[in-house]
Amino acid sequence: MSSSRADVTTASPTPSRPTGPISAWDRVKLARNPARPHTLDYLAELARDFVELHGDRSFGDDPALVGGLAQVGGRTVLVLGHQKGTNTKENIARNFGMVRPEGYRKAERLLRHAGKFGLPVVTFIDTPGAEPGIGSEERGQGTAIAESLLTMADLGVPIVAAVVGEGGSGGALAIGVADRILMLENAVYAVASPEACAAILWKDATKAPEAAETMRITAAELARFGIVDEVIPEPVPAHERPRETILAVGAAITAHLDALDARYPPADPATPDRLRADRYAKFRRIGTWRESVRRERGLPVELAAI
Amino acid sequence: MRSFFHRQGKFQPVSADDERADQQIPDDLWVKCPDCKELLYSKELRRNARVCPRCDHHFRLRARERVFLLADDGSFIEWDTELRPEDPLDFVDGGGPYTDKLRRTRTKSGETEALVTGRATVGGHPVGLAVCDFDFLGASMGSVFGEKLARAAERCTKGGMPLLTVSASGGARMHEGIFSLMQMAKTVAALARLGRAGVPHLALLTDPCYGGVTASYATVADVVLAEPKALIGFAGPRVIEQITKQKLPEGFQTAEFLLEHGMVDLIVTRPALRATLCSLLGHYAGARAHRDLAPSDRDGADDRGAPSSDPDLGHLVAAAAGVAAGYGANGSVAEPLPVPTVAVGWAADGPGR
């Protein structure tokens, strides 16, 4: 794996800025940098008239996932995003961006709200993962994520997701079943944290940098796999020039919302079904496998070769 | 994976990483029940659907054992047997390359992937089956798993045939990275279409069921069943203990715990499973037949083809009669139900077979 932007390191290095080629592990550290802009920073800059909507209507409100109505790129949209803090106090209040079931149920409720009023959805993905905890298990963490996935898959309005920091596993994907998936250059998106992967497959959590490399979690690689639709460059790491990054992400989101509007006219009654069908097709083709043709008699070719 | 699930010595350790080749070799003539510690004659245990005759402990089942127990004799026709996993990441971990691991697992388990799919009848009701094999890399969900499940859901959608998933899994397959994660979205999206077509998805959660499987297709079902004492959760108990530094409550993440918290519909013992499924399938078939035969809907009946020529339709008509009688006896009038978007009888099947 190689960095596509060796020029990133030409400016004077800071402790958080790696020198030399940027490794996957360096990007993990960049993606986790607390000074990196988070969802509410994006909304403060990009959204007009943001009205935050709270609560799942059944248990509580989860501050680790925020959502509401806002004007983005000249249209009213529903926004959803994981919310991390920038310091310890904030992080404790936001549970480090680790969402509990009520957060996913709030997301699911707001997604249905968007469907009801024909509002496009914009999501900001930035979480280490769904919260592992006793209460979260009691309240059905798995089911809450699964239901959010289901509602997103079945939504008749356009969805744009931007991975702006850490895309941590199912807890990230829960608001990521989108028609367009954008990703900042230094963001990461993975099936598990490199530490967890190393602990399980290497039996050694200190092998996380190695795991990060092997897991292929960078924006460039995910674009190569066709999972990410656009990589938003970070000529300078986001935490160093937050406003620049936010505007770049905003421009990309607006461009994709415009393109989706053109392709799926909101006034066309066929739009919801077309969006569902095309979103299904997008996720349907993700995966790698081979399929041999069974011989007329005897074992399939594949098994006979063993 | 092994230590991940092994807890308090109470439950069977994961055998996916076990170096022993076959569980049924002669020295396994006797099996110790992990619950009551009774020494059981393995042949007898198998005859008892691998339920401990003394304490009712439900031993884990291989996918094909499960199919054998669920499906009517000789009715199972497997789908997509030629799909094989790839190694899109050139993944190498502390234990070597993923491709080597796949080869060893294939030899050891006798399966080519972690999910077995196909069609069968259960008490005469046609169903699509998707069953995890935990001995294949902890039934982790990779690309082939997701593809097989999506195809199964598509066939069921097209054929109007209920889908029954039986899950036991450690979650996503890390060796396939982001592709594995995306199978969560892919499988759920396939189920969204099944749901839109008005076709039921019944899920059975068995020991152990965790991570990306619990958080995707396995729990978005119209009915969620679980086997007694099965461990089901999102995060593994050890992870939760380590992170929260809290002692886990007694019975944490057991099927009973989930039932108490409203996360599953019903706990069903293995001997009662087929009967429960038959009742459920009968209800959906009855409701559907009632819809299809409702007087208000008769005008369009011709468009659905002639049902009488279909040998599988006998029970459907019978079920419809039963439902009609049931309504009469209760003195209640059924609400008019929406006409399903798939206008095909239960017996029809999708492409392939």
Ligand SMILES: [Zn+2]
């Ligand atoms: Zn026993």
